[in-house]
Amino acid sequence: MKTASSQPEFPMFTMPHRGLLLLSGIYAILWGAFFRWFGPTVLNWLAMDNSLDGWSGTLFYGSLGMVAGLLIFLSAFYPISWIYLMGLGILGKFISLISFLLLYMGNMEWNKRLGFHLLFNEALWLVPLAFIFWRALQVKKYLKSQP
Template identity: 55%
Template sequence: MEKNQEFPRFSMPLRGLLLLAGMTTVAWGAFFKWFGAPLLSWLSMHPEVPVDVSSTIYGSFGLIIGFLIFLSGFYPISWLYLIMVGIGGKLISAIWFAVYYADILGWNKRTIFHLGFNEVLWIIILGIVLWKALQVKAYLQTLED
């Protein structure tokens, strides 16, 4: 091991991103679970036509994934698996929305916003946070050896 190797840092803003990702995922999960019909109607290409689709399971899944992402913000180096589960959950959620709901609701600004900002953008951000956490964990393991 080199003595000049720089110590990788997992800064507080990265924890903040984990907490923010968890809170927004919980919020959108709650919207889909408890305000499913009005939300889906608002997201649809034709808001005046009622959407006859349930989003309770999709919302419940979002609530669980959001809670796990939020928990990962407390011990991100030790609980790497929660960040990984969060990324996997966001990926499943994005695919689920694109395959099932976007087909029913139609592609428009609102559905693209939800898919792009609430799912895909957070997958990228969580991937960067995970990469940084893995760097710190690898460095800490070199100190133990």
């Protein structure tokens, strides 16, 4: 017969959590690199229009995406110790979403490519990353409570 223990159950930070951090970090780095080095071409492709010449700001947006991706990628190696690195990466990912909306959405019309980029590349990744960050906070809190 099991007896109830007074100690709370240990929260787990599993390898799939780390794998998602690695995958989302690499994904963000690659998309940031596309915008950094091929920015006007990528924006013309997203806008489905070749008349959008002279767009700038892709160097900033791409660099922001690469830095956010690198922070998320590095946090996967020691997610509990480097939890603030993970938080900064997630914040950078959120800021890159907002900056894309502010910098480019005024000149572009909504289409499937743009929807894919905004929803899948930027917004959708925030959900699992927020869950992983929350789980890492739980583990860190549990480890601090142990003698």
